[in-house]
Amino acid sequence: MKVGIDFGGMSVKYGVVDEENQIIARYTLETDIKASPTDFVEAIAKGVDSLLAQAQIPLERIDNMGVGCPGIIDRQSGKVVYSNNIDWHDVDMGRQLEAYFRRDVAMANDADTAGLGEVLAGAGKGKQSAVLLTLGTGVGSSVIMEKKIWTGPLMGGCELGHMTIHGNGEFCTCGKQGCLEAYASASALMKLGETLVADKADCALAKACQGNKVTAKMIFDCNDAGDQDCQELVLKYLHSLALGIGNVVNIFRPELIILGGGVANRKEKLTQQLTPLVDTYVFGRKDSEVPPIVTSVLGNDAGIIGAAHLCKG
Amino acid sequence: MKVGIDFGGMSVKYGVVDEENQIIARYTLETDIKASPTDFVEAIAKGVDSLLAQAQIPLERIDNMGVGCPGIIDRQSGKVVYSNNIDWHDVDMGRQLEAYFRRDVAMANDADTAGLGEVLAGAGKGKQSAVLLTLGTGVGSSVIMEKKIWTGPLMGGCELGHMTIHGNGEFCTCGKQGCLEAYASASALMKLGETLVADKADCALAKACQGNKVTAKMIFDCNDAGDQDCQELVLKYLHSLALGIGNVVNIFRPELIILGGGVANRKEKLTQQLTPLVDTYVFGRKDSEVPPIVTSVLGNDAGIIGAAHLCKG
Numbered sequence: 001m002k003v004g005i006d007f008g009g010m011s012v013k014y015g016v017v018d019e020e021n022q023i024i025a026r027y028t029l030e031t032d033i034k035a036s037p038t039d040f041v042e043a044i045a046k047g048v049d050s051l052l053a054q055a056q057i058p059l060e061r062i063d064n065m066g067v068g069c070p071g072i073i074d075r076q077s078g079k080v081v082y083s084n085n086i087d088w089h090d091v092d093m094g095r096q097l098e099a100y101f102r103r104d105v106a107m108a109n110d111a112d113t114a115g116l117g118e119v120l121a122g123a124g125k126g127k128q129s130a131v132l133l134t135l136g137t138g139v140g141s142s143v144i145m146e147k148k149i150w151t152g153p154l155m156g157g158c159e160l161g162h163m164t165i166h167g168n169g170e171f172c173t174c175g176k177q178g179c180l181e182a183y184a185s186a187s188a189l190m191k192l193g194e195t196l197v198a199d200k201a202d203c204a205l206a207k208a209c210q211g212n213k214v215t216a217k218m219i220f221d222c223n224d225a226g227d228q229d230c231q232e233l234v235l236k237y238l239h240s241l242a243l244g245i246g247n248v249v250n251i252f253r254p255e256l257i258i259l260g261g262g263v264a265n266r267k268e269k270l271t272q273q274l275t276p277l278v279d280t281y282v283f284g285r286k287d288s289e290v291p292p293i294v295t296s297v298l299g300n301d302a303g304i305i306g307a308a309h310l311c312k313g
Numbered sequence: 314m315k316v317g318i319d320f321g322g323m324s325v326k327y328g329v330v331d332e333e334n335q336i337i338a339r340y341t342l343e344t345d346i347k348a349s350p351t352d353f354v355e356a357i358a359k360g361v362d363s364l365l366a367q368a369q370i371p372l373e374r375i376d377n378m379g380v381g382c383p384g385i386i387d388r389q390s391g392k393v394v395y396s397n398n399i400d401w402h403d404v405d406m407g408r409q410l411e412a413y414f415r416r417d418v419a420m421a422n423d424a425d426t427a428g429l430g431e432v433l434a435g436a437g438k439g440k441q442s443a444v445l446l447t448l449g450t451g452v453g454s455s456v457i458m459e460k461k462i463w464t465g466p467l468m469g470g471c472e473l474g475h476m477t478i479h480g481n482g483e484f485c486t487c488g489k490q491g492c493l494e495a496y497a498s499a500s501a502l503m504k505l506g507e508t509l510v511a512d513k514a515d516c517a518l519a520k521a522c523q524g525n526k527v528t529a530k531m532i533f534d535c536n537d538a539g540d541q542d543c544q545e546l547v548l549k550y551l552h553s554l555a556l557g558i559g560n561v562v563n564i565f566r567p568e569l570i571i572l573g574g575g576v577a578n579r580k581e582k583l584t585q586q587l588t589p590l591v592d593t594y595v596f597g598r599k600d601s602e603v604p605p606i607v608t609s610v611l612g613n614d615a616g617i618i619g620a621a622h623l624c625k626g
Binding site: 163164166176179246250254255280281283 | 559
């Protein structure tokens with residue numbers, strides 16, 4: 001059995017993962033960002049004790065332990081180099097956990113652990129490789145090759161959401177222009193919706209939101225109800241997403257593309273409309289395979305399962 | 314000692330490569346595209362016999378043999394899946410060579426072997442990883458990771474020249490729109506020059522070309538002589554190239570970017586102007602390293618040296 005820890009902005013989620021990749025015991029610790037990093041890592045370690053005590057599983061029966069953490073993680077040293085959400089710089093989390101448990105504890109970025117979990121036990125089960133894009137506030141990404149997290153030789157790679165797809169295009173939250181994130185995140189879709197409502201006060205979307213904030217769901221609901229404005233808007237959004245996925249295919253040629261995050265809740269409705277658009281952005285498609293595009297299936301459990309399977313370095 | 318074979322559109326170049334990665338014997342066979350694939354592969358094999366006979370080196374002393382070939386190569390089977398230049402489809406080149414020599418012969422794409430050669434013995438010597446972009450008629454690319462060619466799980470990957478950098482942008486020879494190749498190849502630069510000459514008949518570049526075809530060198534010469542039109546044009550070109558390199562960095566985080574092809578003949582003049590521009594397109598550059606950008610040093614020998622080091626599969 002393995003222990004996976006998914007360290008998020010709001011809570012730390014723990015799971016004991018069995019050989020069939022089922023989570024057979026769970027524990028949750030609320031995130032207290034006021035604590036010092038050292039105290040907080042100690043609290044995370046004690047959470048493992050609580051998880052195992054509740055499940056009545058001795059630590060000796062756990063043959064792997066890993067943590068997914070937001071931010072830039074130095075996988076070799078186990079250091080949290082920088083984490084924006086919790087404002088950590090150079091926190092020696094991996095070593096502190098290893099000293100506590102007197103065993104190896106592997107660390108990785110949380111998007112990467114979620115991608116690994118989806119490939120090992122979710123939408124990518126049976127595949128060796130996949131690229132996961134999460135379409136939420138931003139566009140997160142995770143590249144899995146040979147059933148392992150792939151991040152490139154230097155730190156900070158595989159930031160597919162910050163690939164430029166429109167030179168001199170829309171400004172992104174990262175400060176650059178034309179990033180995939182500025183076109184393909186749920187936020188980007190909502191922005192398109194807000195512009196539509198501002199321009200056309202009597203449109204179906206304006207009626208749906210009634211002066212409140214436009215959500216991605218409202219836009220998709222109007223699209224599905226046959227509203228032409230929202231259908232145009234969704235098609236525009238999907239073209240940007242398809243362009244980004246086309247680039248991912250041209251670059252990585254993974255066996256599978258997995259979409260997660262809020263927008264992926266549309267499941268087949270999303271992938272069926274998207275797949276033919278992606279095909280137009282793929283290079284040399286007569287001579288090489290275009291991978292299937294699917295939506296994630298594990299939800300929050302992906303991070304726990306992926307973390308449980310992390311290897312050091 | 315190893316034998317490397319660089320199979321180009323015009324000729325097949327052979328080299329015996331020693332342990333210091335020096336080419337100690339050479340042989341060239343002119344490419345006769347009229348011959349059948351089987352006959353031509355036999356001629357290539359006999360070329361190795363000629364190379365070794367001239368150099369008085371017995372085949373037994375050669376401990377590795379590899380071929381770089383244009384097009385899509387199935388590295389596992391050694392098959393030339395498709396090669397545009399020579400119009401080959403599914404040619405079992407690797408197996409035929411192995412049957413002839415009764416030993417392993419590794420096959421790879423020619424841009425990839427050149428990239429491998431540059432990393433092992435040229436601009437990337439001492440590094441484990443680099444991305445090579447060749448700026449010529451098109452934009453070729455090669456990704457080297459852990460001193461090996463990296464192409465992704467399915468065939469046809471790592472086509473960085475066909476990454477879209479301007480959605481709905483300039484048409485590319487591949488049929489897609491907005492590819493890096495359509496903005497950052499030498500041809501793209503020449504096209505910018507031709508547009509300038511057409512718009513402004515009395516400009517310095519128009520005087521330089523005297524009604525002949527604009528070349529990249531003419532544009533750079535006018536730029537270096539202080540002509541403002543050409544300086545603007547070169548800056549526009551370099552911004553597109555920088556954007557593409559920025560994407561490569563955001564995605565792969567290699568230790569080094571190597572530029573080859575005609576445009577890279579500008580050497581430091583190119584990289585010094587380009588590097589600060591690339592910096593503006595790199596994500597999270599405060600927290601992670603931006604790799605150095607250099608130009609290739611081996612020229613045509615890169616393909617021979619890389620091919621000599623190819624491993625099967």
